[in-house]
Amino acid sequence: MTPVVAITDLVKSFDGRVVIDHVDLHVQPGTIVTIIGQSGGGKSTLLRCVNLLERPDRGTIEVAGEPVFAGTRVVCRDLTRLRQSVGMVFQRFNLFPHLTAVENVVLPQMKAAGVAAPQALDNAVRLLRRVHLTHRGLAFPDQMSGGEQQRVAIARALALQPKVLLFDEPTSALDPESTREVLQVMRELSDDGMTMLIVTHEVPFARRISDSVVFLDSGRIIEQGSAADVLDRPVQQRTRDFLKTFADDSPAGLEEAGR
Amino acid sequence: MIDSLRAHGWGPFHVHWSEWTGQLFAGLLRTLEYTAVGFAAAAVLGLVLALMRMSRLRLVRLPAAIYTELFKNIPLLVIVFVLYFGLPETKSVFGDWVVLGAFNAGALGLAIFYAAYLAETFRAALSSVHSGQREAAQALGIGRWSIFTHVVFPQALRLALPGTNTMLVDMLKSTSLLITITAGELMSVGQSVSSQTFEVMEVYLVLAAIYFAMCYPLSQALLWLERRVRAGAALSVRRRQRLRAARRLLAAAPGGGA
Helix, strand or coil: CCCCEEEEEEEEEECCEEEEEEEEEEECCCCEEEEECCCCCCHHHHHHHHCCCCCCCEEEEEECCEEEEEECEECCCCHHHHHHHEEEECCCCCCCCCCCHHHHHHHHHHHHCCCCHHHHHHHHHHHHHHCCCHHHCCCCHHHCCHHHHHHHHHHHHHCCCCCEEEEECCCCCCCHHHHHHHHHHHHHHHHCCCCEEEECCCHHHHHHHCCEEEEEECCEEEEEECHHHHHHCCCCHHHHHHHHHHHHHCHHHHHHHCC | CHHHHHHHCCCCCCCCHHHCHHHHHHHHHHHHHHHHHHHHHHHHHHHHHHHHHCCCCHHHHHHHHHHHHHHHCCCHHHHHHHHHHHHHHHHHHHCHHHCCHHHHHHHHHHHHHHHHHHHHHHHHHHHHCCHHHHHHHHHCCCCHHHHHHHHHHHHHHHHHHHHHHHHHHHHHHHHHHHHHHCCCCHHHHHHHHHHHHCCHHHHHHHHHHHHHHHHHHHHHHHHHHHHHHHCCCCCCHHHHHHHHHHHHHHHHCCCCCC
8 A cells, every 4th residue: 555654764954953864654544653752852843844844855755655855855746735635733733813713624625725615614513523622613712721722723634634644742732631632532533544643742642542653762763663562562772761761750651650 | 361361252262163164174184084095005015014024035124124224213204394395306307206296295204104113013913923823824735825814914913903003093193294294184274274363272272172083082993993803803794704604503513502
């Protein structure tokens, strides 16, 4: 099968500091790949290269079989179409604060995909229902909890029927209750067969949901494999150290330790 | 004091205002014309300057920066005098179009001066829109133009509204300076009334009342607008219709109805 995302030998640096160091990563249709690693380890940058929010220095990126980046050049002819096939969810939600929840989901359909207003509205209501927020459709972002905002952001990212969803630490800015809500929605999406590439610190969640886990450190892939292999039987010392600090002091780790 | 009051009579008004209403009304209208034309032009020019100052190209940024700094630091009256009294001297070089006439020179002067201030207000507002907003819109595949018109501009408008509204009221009052080029606006009419009736105090107090009666409701109305916009109220008919349709659909959807 053609991978939804195929990254080969990707390099990216900021001001001479290498943040992505010859990375290869494939995401197969219907699978969930989770990237874990230290903050500043290049996880977010890698994610942002997929839809060209960051421009890589070198390497190859293909999305759904279409070349996006090759060598040192952007080869994607239609950036709008690429970004429609790649949905993204941000750490800080980035909802449009001047629009209601339902309008946040309507806007990209109309302005990026040219969907007519009545159809866009129908879709938006359906998507809000999918994230269990029909009752909050007319609320503005600043009237919603973080968990609600992030779920609207997920509905917005789904609005263009993307082939893959990118999650950039979707629960890092949330309290435990909101985190639970968002992870619940993500689990439902995975049950529906959505392809997802997730950057997260929620190790227990990653273990439950991921088909494969990648440990990224200093821009390099140190270890990758099934969730059980990487998270429970890590081969590399650095992966072990990382998971150990997690088990020691992260809330997610504590929750896991208490079981 | 008592003598002067006795000489004038004790009633509050000594000018027969009914004789002047026609002229006053014409002056009032002129004042509003100057304000409307001057402000519309200043807003457009100010927005263009603000966008230029945010350009990546130095060659685009620089002229806008020079403009803003130049006209922020020259008095309005000097600008108006250069346009009205100065420019006609260059007729032999540039041709007849430099003879602007009072209305054009006045409105242009206001526009040039206030554009510099509005450019600063707009630039501050545009750059206060969080970069994550642009990024989220990009990630959704929304094009550059739509990102500006539907994501950045509406948010910047909210932030710019208070400063812009202050400028509008300020400009309305500043039109009175145009008396110096016999612009035919309210202040000019007032001067002609006072010079023919010699009731200086009364005339200018009445003018003060008229200016207040224009500016106070205007600024209150603008404050009301600010509050509405900040509350996210739908100002366009189309958006109001869409929200109504959304409310219907959401209420009908399972789990909705709140």
